[in-house]
Amino acid sequence: MKIKTKQLTQMAVLAAMSILLVYLIHFPIFPAAPFLEYDPADIPIFIGAFMFGPLGGLILTAVVCVLQGVTVSSASGIIGILMHFFATGSFVLVAGNVYKRNRTRKGAVIGLALGAVTMTITMALWNIAITPFFLGIPVEAVLPMILPIIVPFNLIKAGINSVITFVVYKSVSKVLGLEIQETKIAESK
């Protein structure tokens, strides 16, 4: 995939919006686990995945994760960057691939739903695999947290972000679609 200049700048502003959204909005969903915060950072990335396909979405995810790691959420450091990349990356690969093959409203819904499920499963698996390594906690201590905390948290987070993405993408693509047509007419003259 060769990235065109226009795609490059579009992906860059999407990344900027993602950083902005985490900076402005983040709050814990469960009072019991205050370190698991909801943030809408994934919305621009999902929209990017719809616009540029799975690979473009993955590139966008990488950019956002690194930028977020060095700017707003630097406290979680390397762990945060990696976990965010695996979570959002798995979502983007699935949703992007589904929507690429079926560019309809139905394709978008199926893609987002499958993406949310994939992200939840990935995060459950990575939490079992990575958390013991980083925090030195025995795996038996992580396992009881997976079903009651990690799974519902990721489902809620991915669910809210998917619904907002769906609503926003519909109207944004309508406006952008009009703009693309206008430029095409302008070029043909």
Next chain:
Amino acid sequence: MLKDVTIGQYYPTGSVIHKLDPRTKILFTTAFVVMLFFLNNLWGYLATFLILATITLLSKIPVGYIIRGIKGLVLIIMLTVVLNLFMTPGTVVATLGPLTVTLEGLKVATYMALRLIFLVIGTSIMTLTTSPIDLTDGMEWCMRYIPFVRRYAHELAMMMSIALRFIPTLMEETERIMKAQKARGANFETGNIISRAKNLIPILIPLFISAFRRADELATAMEARCYRGGENRTRMKQLSFEFRDGASLVLMVMMIVGLYLTTMIQIPLVFPV
């Protein structure tokens, strides 16, 4: 309220550490993080502490500023300590109702808490002493040596620089949109999670559209100046590898060897080996 916000944590003091090439700092930090996971006794953590203390002093960044960086991680550290303390089997030291504290648990809890704190301090010294733009330049160079990522090294770095440039602009835009929607009677402050998520939509749609307009204008401006990607592109600000970078790389190798040697020390410090 949003205007005077600084994204990123760059803290300029003009120290030696600030003047180092970003590539040196990225390499150093990577080596440091990897070494942290090999430490297996308190001597190693003591050595790491001394290394971090020296670098902090050299960087002239106030210690309080660095310690504040750990605040965001306090919950995770507490969770780690509590889980390790009570869940590690071994020689029982104290019993507290159904919970038992073991010597091994005490040891692992200390190690993990120290590792997390050092991990965060080590990486935040890099972001504190390097401006985000320098950091993306350094990352572009480093990414050229990673397979697969290499193909997109320039694009990735370019996107990061543009994104950093656009964050304040979009911040202002957001504020304007929020005010405009409030004038139309929108309410962003109250409601449960669902209604708050719903309230996001009238901000997000105009924000996306204006962001894309800006992106298109920027792309036109770049193409008008014959931008065509990374190949043969010259830079206004060249990265340069100075004597001090060579010297710190030598120190880095010494640090790695030194930290590795501490893993072989058999004499116990506080905890029996």
